[in-house]
Amino acid sequence: MNGVIEPIVGRYVHVDIDGEMYRIYFEESGTGIPLVCLHTAGSDGRQWRHLLADEAFAKNFRMIAFDMPWHGKSNPPASWDGTEYQLTTARYTQTIRAFCKALKLDRPVVMGCSIGGRIVLNLAIDHAAEFRALIGLEAADFQAPWYDTSWLNRPDVHGGEVCAALVSGLIAPQSPDNSRIETLWAYKQGGPGVFKGDLYFYRVDGDLRGRVEKIDTKVCPLFLLTGEYDFSCTPEDTKRTAAAIGGASVTIMEQLGHFPMSENPEQFRRYISPVLDRVLAAETVADRSGRR
């Protein structure tokens, strides 16, 4: 055989989310500390493929990226009758916890980007003890809207084209063309109304202002990393959020935008590697002191 086979393996797991079964697609690689990766609104787990293919990280982390229902290869549930999809804070939180439970993950690290970054904050508020560490990319308790989401799903506008064109500006100009195109391709492939439905959580239901103060980083460490070119979740949004949380680590990433892991994987690695090192070091200390 001449073809190069990547170490990433994809499978389906049937997950009970609030009493209904969902067939969830996930990809994984590596062994060690479970690290669950959450994709951005309107995209899917392919955004994490470079991280999952990283041989160094795979030595210490079991990296898992799943497609949210309605996204990628995770279909809507069998009961779906075509009514408008809307992601809520409660449903998003249930989905992540149910997925982790279904895979029997022991206190995983969860790293999410954009809406994934926002929900990571909610996990830190309400379920911190279930996680080893939480990492929010492009995360804030709230950010000012910059377009009307009704443009994302209407019959006289091509949904894939407009979704991709809107988010294209969130990619840093320094990001390689091929990575930019691949990042946007997922947006062009999304189901009708799915990006818009995700943004219901982001814009309407998931406002965490006034709640992030409850986060206790002594229970679960919190790392926030935001790209300097992200004008949706700006560095200022992330800094403002972190200022209300004692002990949160903040990093502003140069030459990166809203999709660090997929728009410029090499540049992102420079920033995420030290964070994963810290997670690993904390684990080693905990093992030595018998706290596990």
Place this chain on the structure above:
Amino acid sequence: MISASNATDAAVIEAFAGIAALLDQTPALIQRGRFLDCDCLLGPASHAFHASIRQGRIVDLTPSPALMRSWQFSYRASVAAWVEYWQPAPRPGFHDLLALTKRGEAVLEGDLHPFMTHLQYFKDVLALPRRHFATAVS
């Protein structure tokens, strides 16, 4: 909005006037706009241009004001914002048309349908001077 000098004003206006020719040299972009016919008002807020687009080509670009000329939508930004937008690697917040509207450096008005159906087209057409502008004003 940030301000610019008269010389910069002139350079931006000249660069804008050259967009139609730059588009003619970019067949892939014309192909992407092949279903687009619209009249719009684009450019520096103080010296905008009436652009007539037919099948993805800018067939007429007339400086405003033009007597009783209609437009479907307008996208107008400060001169300084265009200068920033046309840098080879624009600064954060100046790198995208909607980043400029969010920070108040540009205003988008009118019937936005043609703009939204061809959003990436307009982003790329209005970025065409990026290839030459920085060297032209340096």
